[in-house]
Amino acid sequence: MLQTATRAGAKTSKKDPPHERYLEAFRWMLQTRIFEEKLTSLYRGGLITGGVYVGRGQEAVSTACGLFLQKGDVFGPLIRDQAGRAAAGEPLLNVTRTYLGSRQGSMRGRDGNIHRGWPETGQLAMISHLGSLISVVVGKLMAKRMKGEKNFIGLTTIGEGGMQTGATHEGMNIASVEKVPLVLVAVNNHFAYSTPNDRQFACAQLVDRAPGYGYEGHEVDGTKLADCLDEIGGAVERARAGGPPQLVVASLLRLAGHGEHDDASYVPAEIKKESWAQDCVPATEKLILEKGWLDAATLKQWRAEISAEVEKAVETAQREAAPVASEEDWCAISTRGMVDAPVLAGE
Amino acid sequence: MLQTATRAGAKTSKKDPPHERYLEAFRWMLQTRIFEEKLTSLYRGGLITGGVYVGRGQEAVSTACGLFLQKGDVFGPLIRDQAGRAAAGEPLLNVTRTYLGSRQGSMRGRDGNIHRGWPETGQLAMISHLGSLISVVVGKLMAKRMKGEKNFIGLTTIGEGGMQTGATHEGMNIASVEKVPLVLVAVNNHFAYSTPNDRQFACAQLVDRAPGYGYEGHEVDGTKLADCLDEIGGAVERARAGGPPQLVVASLLRLAGHGEHDDASYVPAEIKKESWAQDCVPATEKLILEKGWLDAATLKQWRAEISAEVEKAVETAQREAAPVASEEDWCAISTRGMVDAPVLAGE
Amino acid sequence: MSVTYLEAIREAQAHLLREDERVYLYGQDIAGKFGGAFKATKGLAEKFPGRVLNTPISEDAMVGTAIGAAMEGMRPIVEMQFADFSSIALNQILNNAGTQFFRTNIPCPITVRLPSGGTKGSGPFHSQSMEAIYSHYPGLVVVTPATVEDAYTMLIDAVAIDDPVIYCEHKYLYYHLKADALPKDRLPIGKARIVRPGRDLSIVTYSAMVHEALAVAKEFSASGVEIEVVDLRSIKPLDTETVLASVARTGRLLCVGESFPWGGATAEVIARVATEGFHLLDAAPARINARDTPIPYHPNLWVDHRPNAKSIAAKARRILAE
Amino acid sequence: MSVTYLEAIREAQAHLLREDERVYLYGQDIAGKFGGAFKATKGLAEKFPGRVLNTPISEDAMVGTAIGAAMEGMRPIVEMQFADFSSIALNQILNNAGTQFFRTNIPCPITVRLPSGGTKGSGPFHSQSMEAIYSHYPGLVVVTPATVEDAYTMLIDAVAIDDPVIYCEHKYLYYHLKADALPKDRLPIGKARIVRPGRDLSIVTYSAMVHEALAVAKEFSASGVEIEVVDLRSIKPLDTETVLASVARTGRLLCVGESFPWGGATAEVIARVATEGFHLLDAAPARINARDTPIPYHPNLWVDHRPNAKSIAAKARRILAE
Ligand SMILES: Cc1ncc(C[n+]2csc(CCOP(=O)(O)OP(=O)(O)O)c2C)c(N)n1
Ligand SMILES: Cc1ncc(C[n+]2csc(CCOP(=O)(O)OP(=O)(O)O)c2C)c(N)n1
């Protein structure tokens, strides 16, 4: 399910990057950035139905969330996890199909974009209600244990706003009561839609929540890829080894609007000067070049390859048929005999 | 609203008890114990409708919850807070009326027993859904601040089971975001109905929740009256002085069934040997006698007075009329013009 | 040997645990020697170690984990301590379980047991019937067994269904209802049952009210009036066909439900008969529900809040006089 | 000058903040320059410092605090970002706000604004209409304004009512609907309005569907068929009298609602007419609702999921042919 080595023949220098999967991770970051910029331009061109919600600025932490997952693991990505979804194995074509309304996307036009799942690699389809996914991941892990599976973990993400829902609390707590191998990556991007931290919570730092649930807590600068790989990779490893549930809190700044309809003009200028407010994609690229882990030519080639992949996915999806109401199987449940007499629109 | 001195001419010795309100507090504990034993016997005699849920073993901590409240404060008692309700000013007659189904109780037969409120002294009427009351208390405090009131606090209680609900989380968090003077007293009586701690939470101790909400956290042995008065009194004082929300976690053992219908046979014998599993009422009484803070004659007189009060309340309530359906104003809302056309039972 | 409604629920769970290794039970206080607030799982934890699990007081997460486990191939049965507390799990039930299959094509076979309905002295938060809310939203099957036999077979069938099922069991029937033995046969979920044939009036109802209706039918029979009583058994799907066939026979319809009056099963039944069987009706249809207030705690008020044989009889008399 | 439906909601809140110091607004992202996901509170935080407050993502606690504040004498207006998220606050709304007065005799005047209904591409969790659930339980007033004028006066009236009011505003109408000016007069909450008189068929509906019904009525009028359109305005209380009077005039009834088919407002209206106005009907009543599935995201599916002028017209034709 995962590409196991840096693709495209990346030439690593003698002075290796700090994490063996650093360059592979960066490629997912780059792919995500290029893909989401394409999405944004399609959105501006009126070619996308529904909202576009990007993970701009969150590519490092999100990639780290997807990168360490193995076959049999459970992944519960949220709206800003394009990078993690890709790193965990969702093909670019599936997300493109979903955004462009192809009937062949995994949600078949029934649900959209950021709600999509990709069961092939254990990726769940979130509902909007923030925090609701955590207990679902816990339930999957309980079931795997009951079925006798081994060596699996579950990883899911949550925003600093979503941490304030009751569902998050109940989900976090039941995970440690059930002693399941859960990694919860909380991304404090300092805004929940337009709302800053001081109207979301009033603890010194969110990682202080960890002891209250019997979790191990870790903090990480979400703009530093190496640190994200270390902390999230480490948390995954500890969970897999039978450790308690892990909470990793990443700090960064959301570098886009809440969605592409939002100009984020409420973000004050000062905050953008914080060290954790940097853009992880160019920062990582700069470091890679400085350290000579890749040369400029290779990076250029990556960009070209990714752009081609993206264009191809878009073209494919655009050629595909949209869902058609008259062919739709309007049935909310799977058991035919249990479908209630239809009292339908227009019938 | 509060009796300001130990009633009944308690003779204190030269060697004063550790807290100036110690003896007053003990009297409320004693009243509660005697009253609830009466309730239990009425229940066993089939004279009470609905359940009886007593606070046996929790009298010290509950009394401390009620004792420091002042006019203008908000109190959100739960099911085991008979002692606190009494200490905060609810007359014995009201609770007796409610249990015995008199129409003159504050719930008028519409809701029962442990759900009752007593608005005269700021006591709210809980709903069953655990944790739901916390945000209501917060809202009252917000409103008081908006109206320009000063010097008020809110105090509410929760069990260790109730702490695992989403409502508790949202309520605790919104209190610190809104910076209201809240004291939350969590009583870990080691059982939520039949469920022991290890199926409720998996943190080292519940007070570890405090930093995650920006609360000050305190622990107390809930069987030691002096400590309860110090910790809860102190928390009330700090909240009143403008401190952050306060979490006081009291440890003790529930010394009755969940309700009087429950024989609690699931409580293992070993746990009863824990120091915090002692019965606070006789323990306090023993200490008082040993230290000579009161003499046996006075205690005997207290008992007699309380028993007489209890009997009188029961007799009064038993003489009073029960609600009558045909005289009931079946109206869920207060605005007559907004009542929906009745589609009633039997109409 | 006789079996109560409650024992039937317990036996159905024992059967399921025995026969289907995918089944586990999840709820507050259901494990240990205790076996649940109503003892519906008494003895099962000992017999099936690791498969009857106590949960924290976290209804949202209880159902959330069940959804995850169900998608992973298990067949969880979640016990709500009282139906009323399922309000906390409602988001997971409606928005997560109820939408899962339509959105993802992955079935979500959870069963949620709701101890429902009024008993005296239980008050506003331990007496509710929530079937209407769960039926209004798409994606759920909602069953309301009224007999010992149905309590047994419908719970077994609920777990077999590949979709989320809300199993509304009535607390008043727990001890009041007895059968000689567990049933051998079953009527499938989705089919209503004519529990008493008649010719003059159809009373369509479900759950505990079936027995109030039967009492009325018996009483009327003495004076030669034959009331047909239809037990819906499941209110979603709702067996419109059987209801229409009954109204075709009697020409008169009274719907009885214990829950609140606005909307709900009685409104739905009347709407279906009025729209699809208008010409079958010889008189205006009628309905009786509980009053439109919270459910009062005091027994004097409670008995007047919900429908009962007396109020049903009065209404029936008026319809028959038309 | 012209006023949109959305501006009317904003102006009503501005008016309330100006005229009544007990009023404050509480919701996610409603404060600051931002002014809410739909800008329904844009500019109000600056104009009324300290009275327009952002909240954490905590719908349960948002409504809980409002209940406390209301009992303490304030008049909070809670904005849900989307109606769909009120599922998280549902326990506080139904079981706490809805039972407060009956239980304690203390009124609980909160207003909860629910941005409701479908718009294209919004999908299953940003399109719901939850009025049926809130109407089923006792203790709440549920309003569903369909016009700019009603959006304005009914919000002001909602806050004046001493009881909890669920104010269902339709997102599709936010920008699509314009009036020349804010209204001077009002029809009180609880009264339905005949928005177009007719003689051949009554279409009883509410919220955005009023406009679909009007389009159909206009179309039919060209061929001499006069449809009467009744806008319920509030579905609880439901103005049975006006509905019955309309059916008395036309003899035919079609109910249209955008929410799910089982139960709900259309079932309730038909049940009331069938039970209380049976002899007024010359033909079987009918109803149209959304389909019984989650609300699909893709516009091709969405337009077919909900009722619209085309499907209403088809149904109307069938009723008229009876
Ligand atoms: C329970 C709930 N309430 C409201 C919303 C609407 N909503 C969607 S995203 C969002 C902000 C989320 O902020 P955060 O959790 O910090 O995640 P971020 O968008 O910053 O990644 C809100 C309020 C929701 N999805 N769920
Ligand atoms: C949300 C919710 N779920 C279930 C219940 C049923 N219930 C009532 S009391 C109780 C146990 C409470 O335990 P705890 O909070 O520890 O308080 P204690 O009874 O020990 O004082 C339960 C499960 C409830 N009241 N609320």
Ligand SMILES: [Mg+2]
């Ligand atoms: Mg955020």
Ligand SMILES: [Mg+2]
């Ligand atoms: Mg406890």
